[in-house]
Amino acid sequence: MNPFDIFYMGLRNLWRRKVRTFLTVLGVVIGTASIVVMVSIGIGMDENFKQQLEQMGSLNIIEVNNYGDWYDDMGGGMVVGGTGQGKKPVLDDKTVTLISKIKGVEGVLPMLSTYVKLVSNKYVSYARIIGTEVDMLEKFDFRMDEGRLIRREDVNAIIVGKYVPYDFYNPKVRSDYYGYRGGDEKPPIDIMNDRLELTFDMDYGERNQGGLGGGDNGQQNKRPSKLYKINCMGIIEESQDEKDYSIYMDITQLKKLVQDNNRHERNTGGSGSMGRDPHGSGQDQGYEEVKVRVADIDRVEEVQDKIKEMGFGTYSLADLRKSMQEYSRKIQTVLGSIGGISLFVAFLGITNTMVMSIYERTREIGVMKVLGCELGDIRGMFLFEAAIIGMLGGILGVGLSYGVSFILNRFAGGGAETFMPVSGESRISVIPPWLAIASIIFATIIGLMSGLYPARRAMKLSALDAIRTE
Template sequence: MNSIDIVNMGLRNMWRRKTRTILTVLGVIIGTSSIVTMLSLGIGMNENFKREIESMGSLNIIEVNTYYVPPEGNMGKRPKEVSLDDKALAKFKAIDGVDAVTPIMRTYWKFGAGKYIGGVSVIGIDTKSMEAFDFKVEEGRLLNEGDKGALVFGSYVPEMFYNPKASYYYGGPPPKADLISDKLIMTMNQEYGERRRTGPSDSSEKPPPEYKVKGVGILKQSNDEKDYNAYMDINYLKKIQEESNKVQDRQARGRYRYREVSKTSYDNAMVKVKDIKDVKKIQEQIKAMGFGAYSLTDILESMQKTSAGIQAVLGGIGAVSLLVAALGITNTMIMSIYERTREIGVMKVLGAELGSIRRLFLFEAGLIGFSGGIVGIGFSFLVSFILNKFGVSFMNFFGPMGEGSKISVIPLWLAGASVLFATLVGLVSGYYPAKRAMKLSALEAIKTE
């Protein structure tokens, strides 16, 4: 028998016992949809974890500092002293897979913008690396190399300013300073622009210097720390920080010494990795140099381990249904042998090869698995749609899940793998009945009938 004969005969035999065939296919549909739906819940959980972590910042960025923590088992060893200087930054940049590196300097300054004042965290960075670290402007431009006294502000910073002479009421519109057009004053004097406080004051004390600066851009909203900070060229920020510290140090008269700003080393740095898959590997390489290295993938990895355990349990529950369906296919094919004993005997007497008989039964079993897999994956998409349509609304009653959140996610690879797996289950379930049909004696079969 050729392949066409096997297909025609297989379809005819399945249609002859259509009720039993439909019930068997239904078992595969239930098994396939169960395991796909269960796995989709775990995948949806992973996607929500990733979206939540990404809202805190980029998963491709590693934050580096000098606070090295030895790995477990080496806690008794004293960490080696390292300097986060330009040489160290050059080593980071030379690591394969690193896209960009920038030193970081975190400070806090008081600003005056026309009639408004406000305290803002100012971060010094390498201006050449802003685009590489996903800085995007809503208004104006990014910092250029050599920009002195220029700042780029986060999207929420204009709302952090207020008029000290005005009275505000709860629920009123917040003031919004124009940080690009207004003339800006930047100082370490935290009382700048405030109403004079009552009580004695030492008029001989000289306040920290005031610097005329300019805003050149407002960043696009990113839902992370960029929205609340201002950014400036790190070299210029170091210079004015050192000048302000010297003035405040003199005013303190020995009561308190401000920490000197190092000209050669930095407190922190950021490393941008090209591929998120390499973040963990590069992070370990930086740690091996004696530096502390942290990234948001650390949190994501912990969440994914928890999710993997839940996903394994859910997948196991769905697999039980598919196992029951496999037993149903085996039972159907064995019953088919008993009902078609004479047909098998006639085929053998007419000279049909044993391989053809085996292929016939495997084709029928595989077709049951394939049909059940196709319909099952369609049913899974329907269940996934219902869960995402109505389930998210229900879950939002207990707390917002965030924009774009989904309870169930079925990627294309899962849909394709499910159909292949269901077909494979059908073939495996039909192997024993096919082998039994091959061993059936032709004379005994004809006699039985």
């Protein structure tokens, strides 16, 4: 028999038993829908986790520091490894090159910071300025709110965090405050356009000069502070982390400024300035922090482990992500098995329907055998019927799932926050296309499987018994 005829006969038979077919399909619909909805809740949860993590920062970025022994729970374990002999590993240019050669690393961003004072006309501000590789910034998720990123050719250019302009205050006004206080408050200066200077003299502009910084030689400290003109190229988009309060500059230019200032101080004989070569002289201390971007989010852990082996402390959101994934996987398993039970019941339903149908069709099957219908074709007919029930149930079940999913997201969004970590706008139930397709295929396979036993039985039916006239 050609397959088309087998399908045709199968469809005929299903159509003949409309009510029973419908009820059996309904069983599969409910089974499929319950699995899909349960899994979709798990996926929704996963997505919410991911969103939350992304709000916290990029998942691809590993922060590397040399306080490895602080972070590492294993205590001394890490000092022994790698650089060995109790010596702290150094985050220098050599290390940066090493790290950038690890497979999967897309970029390395070294960071060196120093404290300075920013001056804009009558306003001043204490600030931490971070020297870094400016052309790497884009890769490390630096998005600009205003202006643009620093380019290589920019001279003494900075970009600043969202709250940096609020830190300016007028030292001549006793009651002036600083810092962002919320709302639509305007910062005291227009950092993008106002004249902006930088000094390493922390006492600059204060009414009571020397009172703060120079206990040792404060009184004679009347030398002129050296001011360096700088330009703010842009304001970084709010990220709710340290970026909001930091200032970034090209690392070589920052080093030059520091060296220049040291020379200036030596010449004027002063030493009270807090300005200094970051972390002493040269690079014997290395960078205080290096950020590493990994191209593939799934390799973050691997790269992180390698860096740890080198003896550095690392931190990334991947750590958090991993535990969140484990949590959601557990919940998905539980939810999935609840759905699985109803699909199993549907599976029994199909088998039952098909067995019943054999009893009803004993005679027909017998006649077909007598007239020369091959056994394989009889089996094919039953398997096809069972698979069709499964597939129909799968398709309708997925349709129902989309409906349930919509209702859940629409009306149950608020309530779910109490037992699941969902935030504001996020959806509880997410049905990605692969889930829909996989479910239909799965339901079809379930149908096929539940047809195996009845098909075998139909095949083995004795033709003679079937046609014997009562």
